[in-house]
Amino acid sequence: SQKIEQNSEALNIQEGKTATLTCNYTNYSPAYLQWYRQDPGRGPVFLLLIRENEKEKRKERLKVTFDTTLKQSLFHITASQPADSATYLCALAANTGKLIFGQGTTLQVKP
Amino acid sequence: DVKVTQSSRYLVKRTGEKVFLECVQDMDHENMFWYRQDPGLGLRLIYFSYDVKMKEKGDIPEGYSVSREKKERFSLILESASTNQTSMYLCASSYGQSYNQPQHFGDGTRLSIL
Numbered sequence: 001s002q003k004i005e006q007n008s009e010a011l012n013i014q015e016g017k018t019a020t021l022t023c024n025y026t027n028y029s030p031a032y033l034q035w036y037r038q039d040p041g042r043g044p045v046f047l048l049l050i051r052e053n054e055k056e057k058r059k060e061r062l063k064v065t066f067d068t069t070l071k072q073s074l075f076h077i078t079a080s081q082p083a084d085s086a087t088y089l090c091a092l093a094a095n096t097g098k099l100i101f102g103q104g105t106t107l108q109v110k111p
Numbered sequence: 112d113v114k115v116t117q118s119s120r121y122l123v124k125r126t127g128e129k130v131f132l133e134c135v136q137d138m139d140h141e142n143m144f145w146y147r148q149d150p151g152l153g154l155r156l157i158y159f160s161y162d163v164k165m166k167e168k169g170d171i172p173e174g175y176s177v178s179r180e181k182k183e184r185f186s187l188i189l190e191s192a193s194t195n196q197t198s199m200y201l202c203a204s205s206y207g208q209s210y211n212q213p214q215h216f217g218d219g220t221r222l223s224i225l
Contacts (some may be wrong), residue, residue, distance in 0.1 A: 031211065046215065089153075
């Protein structure tokens with residue numbers, strides 16, 4: 001079955017460093033992949049969408065890559081700040097047209 | 112900005128009760144979704160709707176039903192609540208005929224079934 005895997009262990013980094021989160025998927029070739037941010041007690045908030053024919057996409061300090069050969073997307077936050085601390089979810093479009101979400105990776109940026 | 116509003120942030124109900132969770136969006140979006148989110152299991156799709164009075168089952172529809180009488184409102188119904196339905200419930204909406212559009216979420220309803 002189609003599966004998305006994100007690192008379940010929290011990622012702890014120092015302020016100012018680049019955070020890199022990984023999203024791997026199997027048994028599917030999605031046409032696009034989305035990234036969301038979720039703060040405790042809140043709903044996810046859409047950040048970026050990347051299509052299969054786009055290798056990289058940027059938005060301010062955020063960068064997403066999409067490698068369809070490796071079946072992997074990387075999500076980077078450069079010059080990280082404590083305010084970036086949150087859980088980040090990746091989601092891909094299943095062949096049914098629905099989104100399948102990963103479990104999310106929690107990022108903690110220490111001052 | 113799109114606003115998706117869920118009627119309650121916290122709700123406590125008893126086993127066997129019929130429970131209604133309401134969701135309203137203000138951006139005239141065609142698609143609306145209900146998810147539940149549990150630790151270790153992530154977001155799982157319960158039902159979705161791509162038009163008024165239309166609905167489709169998601170991955171875990173058992174024990175739930177939905178209603179969409181108006182475009183802006185999507186209701187999730189727990190026919191006879193059970194303790195394993197204790198969870199965070201999230202409603203979302205998106206624009207257009209294609210499901211690749213970003214989804215806009217409400218802040219969730221944390222439902223406890225005693």
